[in-house]
Structures are given as structure tokens and as C-alpha cells.
Amino acid sequence: SSTLNQPAHKFRIWESFTTEIPTQEKGGLFIKGKAPFISFVLGGPGSGKGTQCEKIVENYGFTHLSAGDLLRREIASNGEYSTMILNIIKEGKIVPSEVTVKLIQKEMDSSDSLKFLIDGFPRSEENRIAFEHVIGAEPDIVLFFDCPEEEMVKRVLNRNQGRVDDNIDTIKKRLKVFKALNLPVINYYSKKGKLYTINAVGTVDEIFEQVRAVLAAHELVTG
Ligand SMILES: Nc1ncnc2c1ncn2[C@@H]1O[C@H](COP(=O)(O)OP(=O)(O)OP(=O)(O)O)[C@@H](O)[C@H]1O
Ligand SMILES: Nc1ccn([C@H]2C[C@H](O)[C@@H](COP(=O)(O)O)O2)c(=O)n1
Numbered sequence: 001s002s003t004l005n006q007p008a009h010k011f012r013i014w015e016s017f018t019t020e021i022p023t024q025e026k027g028g029l030f031i032k033g034k035a036p037f038i039s040f041v042l043g044g045p046g047s048g049k050g051t052q053c054e055k056i057v058e059n060y061g062f063t064h065l066s067a068g069d070l071l072r073r074e075i076a077s078n079g080e081y082s083t084m085i086l087n088i089i090k091e092g093k094i095v096p097s098e099v100t101v102k103l104i105q106k107e108m109d110s111s112d113s114l115k116f117l118i119d120g121f122p123r124s125e126e127n128r129i130a131f132e133h134v135i136g137a138e139p140d141i142v143l144f145f146d147c148p149e150e151e152m153v154k155r156v157l158n159r160n161q162g163r164v165d166d167n168i169d170t171i172k173k174r175l176k177v178f179k180a181l182n183l184p185v186i187n188y189y190s191k192k193g194k195l196y197t198i199n200a201v202g203t204v205d206e207i208f209e210q211v212r213a214v215l216a217a218h219e220l221v222t223g
């Protein structure tokens, strides 16, 4: 019954006109016989998730969905939830999963990509469960960029991208929220054998070499 209650995205119209039967199903995200490869990308604020995602996109052709970027885009659109999202981000808290998952869902549904990097998500157990229910999928792998707090604070304060949350007060709050809400998610995937911990200290290229090793082990090839 939970499948029947899912919205139309679970079954793309054009797929109903093809005689091809999907051989592998991942929730509603099956694309003519193939399910996309999903990697969640986790780590504290400023650990280098976005930087490494850019390298993965360049080298492996993943589609990069940053939950934070989607929320910032929503703020800029002056939509129904703009003020609410802005206030939550300023406070370093987590936006209700319903909002964030909907934004991710929209991007995934309008893409034919077979490789998704979902950056900065899930930030909480609530996020994780909402994704599983709405998208009907689990990640294949979870990359966790493990970085000492001191280094994360230094990086965020030097970022200079005009983000409303890149100030010492909000960073302290974000670090608390990371420990309280994100670490349980990281532990969850560790227990499931899906977690790959990357030492996020070093040059961008040194860190990317560790990422390469994980992707190679999953038979993902460059290009
Ligand atoms: N290995 C590195 N060494 C030094 N600085 C780095 C490294 N990787 C990224 N940075 C810099 O640190 C800052 C934060 O990086 P990035 O935006 O990728 O982090 P993030 O994990 O996406 O953070 P957030 O969760 O706040 O979005 C950026 O200014 C980036 O250029
Ligand atoms: N799953 C998410 C991701 C992000 N947010 C909010 C709260 C974060 O502090 C902010 C910035 O995210 P980032 O760019 O650092 O990944 O966006 C959220 O509520 N839920």
C-alpha cells in the first residue's frame, strides 16, 4: 500500500509505454533496466564535501545535488518556504525533511543521470527515513569526509562566499547539530557496511585519491 500511495514520480509515464521490463528496481528511480548509483556525501561544515564533489563530477560524470545549494536556491526564489529556510540556516539547524526531500526528488525526477552525488544529506535520521520513504531508495555508498573541528572552522571562516551561516556563532551551532544529528546517521551506514571514511586533511588532490580508490572499488570508471 505504501507503494500505491506514492506520487506519480514513482512511475514515469514514458516507461509505461515501453515493453522493456526494468531488471533492477530502486524505488521509482529505475530507468529502462538500470537503477542509478547513489552516493550520499557527508561530513561536518567545511570538511570539503562540495570541493570533492566538484572533482568527482569532473572525473566521473556524476550529477551533483547539494541539499544546501538547493535550499539556498529556494531562499533566492522567494517561494513559500524562503523565510523559514533562511531562519533555520542562520540558526545552523536542519530544515524539515519534507521540504528538502521534495527539492531533491524534483531534481532526481527531471534527470536521466545514472549516478547521483547527494551532498550534505541526510543530515539527520529524520532526513534519512524521509528519503527512503519518498524516493524509495537507499544509497549504494556513503562517503564521509572526516575532518577535525579546528580545521573545519578555519576553512569555513576563510570561505568568502557570502554565506549567511559562515560566521563563528553559526559555525558553533552547526558543529553541535552535526554531532547530535548527523553522527547517528553516519553510524547507521557504518553498521550497514556502506560507509567509506575519508581523511579530509591534506591537499584537495590527496583527498581525492582516497575518493578514487572507493569509486574504483565500486567499478565506477572515469569519464
Ligand atoms: N583539502 C582542503 N584544504 C584546504 N581547504 C580546503 C580543502 N578542501 C576544501 N577547502 C576549502 O574549505 C572551504 C570549505 O570547503 P567546502 O565548501 O567544499 O566544504 P563543505 O563540506 O561543502 O562545507 P559546507 O557543509 O559548509 O557546505 C572552501 O573554501 C574550500 O575551498
Ligand atoms: N539536509 C540538509 C542540508 C542542509 N541544510 C541546511 C542547514 C545547513 O547548515 C545549511 C547549509 O548546508 P551545506 O551547504 O553546509 O550542506 O543548509 C538542511 O537543513 N538539511
Ligand SMILES: [Mg+2]
Residues within 6 Å of the ligand: 049, 050, 066, 068, 120
Ligand atoms: Mg558544501
